[in-house]
Amino acid sequence: MKDSSGLSLSVHQRLEHKRTTRDGWLQSILGQRAGQALWYVIMLALAVVWLIPLVWVIRNAFLPREASIGSAWSWGFTLDNFIRVWEGAPFGQYTWNTFLVTAAIFLVQIFTLTLAAYAFARVPFFGRRVVFMLFLVQIMVPPDVLIFSNYQIINELGLLDTKLGIMLPYFASAFGVFLLRQAFKQLPHELDEAARVEGASALRILLRIYMPLAKPVYLSFAIVSISFHWNDFLWPLIVTDSPENRLLTVGLAMFAKSTESGTQWADVSAATLIVIMPMLIGFLLFQRQFISSFMHSGIKG
CATH class of the missing domain: 1.20.5 (Single alpha-helices involved in coiled-coils or other helix-helix interfaces)
Structure with missing residues (x-):
């Protein structure tokens, strides 16, 4: 039991x-x-x-201009706001200037940060760590702090109110060098040794091995660089005076401050949509690549 x-x-x-x-x-x-x-x-x-x-x-x-001012809901629809804005200010010139400046800055940055990152990651030289740490100090310095010194240099070079004057301070990127250097350091040294056995030069190794393998990092940096310079306002406002060299953000501010359009929310909204539409379209078309690039571009020490 x-x-x-x-x-x-x-x-x-x-x-x-x-x-x-x-x-x-x-x-x-x-x-x-x-x-x-x-x-x-x-x-x-x-x-x-x-x-x-x-x-x-x-x-x-x-919305029609009258409906945008009123408080009642309206189902009105018109394209007259865009036509009026496009004819009221040289937004075509502003758009071309912004495309040109943003693309030129990015292309030069790719060249400079690739060479600098490869040197810091793979080329041994005396004081490399010290130079790299000094180089990274730029990340901790807000860009607005350097506006006065940059303005003096651009003025002495005679580049005020020019597209090159807008671009010149941004041709090098400490953040991009740091990001790409970390990606290069993760690649095994055996790739270099195998390529050198085949007779490849350092430049060929960089172009055929390092850059293709770091494609997600390049795409991540492209998102940061292009969005920043497309939306940059303070530096282009200080450097440029003529409509021939103004960017979209500065042109939008000038248009919104004008007495004729200051209270016309429909016109200001149409102008704002013209400015932000390229970035929105780019994100919607390449959002999968954007997300994938940030997922595959992790930073390791």
């Missing part, structure tokens, strides 16, 4: 243990899903908050 009772008690304990384990597992799963649902709600709320100004600008850009 004792053996039978003990066996029955042991089976009962095992069943209770299984039931307790199952209940704990269910509670854990429910807790995880509740946490995920809460996180999704928070992200959705932040996305809605971020989208409100954009939706407001898009709505006002296509």
Whole structure:
């Protein structure tokens, strides 16, 4: 009887243990899903908050001028705002200037940061670590602090109110050099040795091995560089005076400050949409590549 009772008690304990384990597992799963649902709600709320100004600008850009001023909801639609804005200010010239400046800065940056990053990652020379640390000090210095000194240099070079004057301070990027140098350091040295055995020069190794393998890092830097210089305002405002050299952001500010359009929200919204539309289209077309580049461009020491 004792053996039978003990066996029955042991089976009962095992069943209770299984039931307790199952209940704990269910509670854990429910807790995880509740946490995920809460996180999704928070992200959705932040996305809605971020989208409100954009939706407001898009709505006002296509509303008739009278409807945009009133408080009542309107289903009106017109393209006259864009025609009026395009004819009222040289936005075509502003757009071309912005494309030219942004593309030229990025291409020169790719050249300079590639050579500098390769030198810091693979070329041994005396004081390399010290020079690299001094080079990284630029990341900790806000760009606005250097505006006065940069303006003096551009003025002495006679480059005020020129596109080259806008571009020159940005031809080198400490952040880009740091990002690319970390990517180059992760590549195994065996690739260099194998290429040198085949008779490849340092430049050929850089072009055929390092740059293709660091493509995600280049794409990540392209997003940062292009978006920054497309939206840059303070430096182009200080350097340029003529419409022939103004960028879109400066042209938009001048247009919004004008007495004729200052209270016309439809015109200002249409001009704003003209400025931001290329970046929005670029992101929508290449969003998968953007996300993939940031996922595959992790930085290691």
